[in-house]
Amino acid sequence: MTRERFKKQEAGSFFGDWLYAKVVPEDHFLRKSDAIVPWQTYTELLMQLYSGGAMYGRPPYDPAVILKMLLISYLYNLSERATEQHAGDSLVMKWFLRLAVDEPAPDHSTLSRFRKRLIRKDKGAALEEILADIVRLAKETGVQFGSIQVIDSVHTSADVNPRKDKDRQKKEGKPPRDGGAAWGVKRTKRVYDRHGNEVMIPDRFFGFKTHASLNALSGLITNLMVTAGNAHDGHILPHLVHRDLAVGMLVSTVTADRGYDDSGNHELLRAKGIHSAIILNHYRTHKKDPAKQVWIDLKASEAYQLGIRERYKIERKFGEAKQGHGFGRCRYLGIPGYQVQAYLTAITLNLKRLVKLQTGTGFRGTASVCA
DSSP: OOGGSSSOEEEEETTIIIIHHSSSOOOHHHHHHHHOOOGGGGHHHHHTTTTTGGTSSOOOHHHHHHHHHHHHHHHTTOOOHHHHHHHHHHHHHHHHHTTTTTSOOHHHHHHHHHHHHHHHHHHHHHHHHHHHHOOOOOHHTTTOSSSSEEEEEEEEEOOHHHHHHHHHHHHHHHOOTTTOOEEEEEEEEEEOOTTEEEEEEEEEEEEEEEEEEEEEOOOOEEEEEEETOOOOOOHHHHHHHHHHHHOOOOEEEEEEOOGGGGGHHHHHHHTTTTTTEEOOOOOHHHOOOGGHHHHHHHHHHHHHHHHHHHTTTHHHHHHHHHHHOTTTTTTSSSSHHHHHHHHHHHHHEEEEEEEEHHHOOOOOGGGGOOO
């Protein structure tokens, strides 16, 4: 398919190149990211989301442009309607999208339709490929990757009020608003009962989990999986390890928290020649069993100690996702929608990290800076 098939954009007009050259700062994050990531190479991949490969009907926007607009939404934590407004008002965003100064931005319904294509057509597989491609691009452009992978999960609350939803189901016989979400446990917390005794209780949430693997040296997310909130973390580790190896990560050590301390996971890593730095549960080294020596030796090993010192990096990354990019709450309903949100958030985080590593340019997280 030729570029002539897409909706014509006028960024190359007099009121495009000349004015943008004057007003778009050379060190702006969007300009730096545009110089590093060849966005147009994703056009052919994303065309497959359209009926007939976008060959029929009215000419659409280049899907790579709509991808960039969705990433603006995630970068600046904007709704799709707000993204339309900001992209229409901001010269920097218009330059990034290759729009003329007086050209309106694609409207929010165009974003919604594109996002629904991502959800319905391939359940986010195109975004998985783009995430992997950005990791590959980082390697090719000289970003240093280490051999320690950090694995953990982060919870995201469903866009549902569980109490009201349950009442609605009971009184009106309606199905759950989000049938893919489930109750899970964030952590256990200390509270005091009515007698003043300290007790540990589970801190629950209703929603989903993203299980991610992060390279400790580069700070880039190398792959992820999404599940309902009740999924057992330890069962996901093998899938993440296999995916990291499949995309060519040179893994010598895997570190994770106690939720991943499963004998099968330790054995999997051993069989693949990978050091385990999964934090051990207390009983491993304190049980009355001579077999505990193997766990004592593991805990004392240099690889274990090095690995656990890197765990904070993924927790910091999850904090960035929630505080800066709205990952604390689901934007969409269902597992496929959440998968799209998880991948777009991971791509956004990797884009920020890649630009920082390559240019030293940090990201200022308010849309007002693009006005």
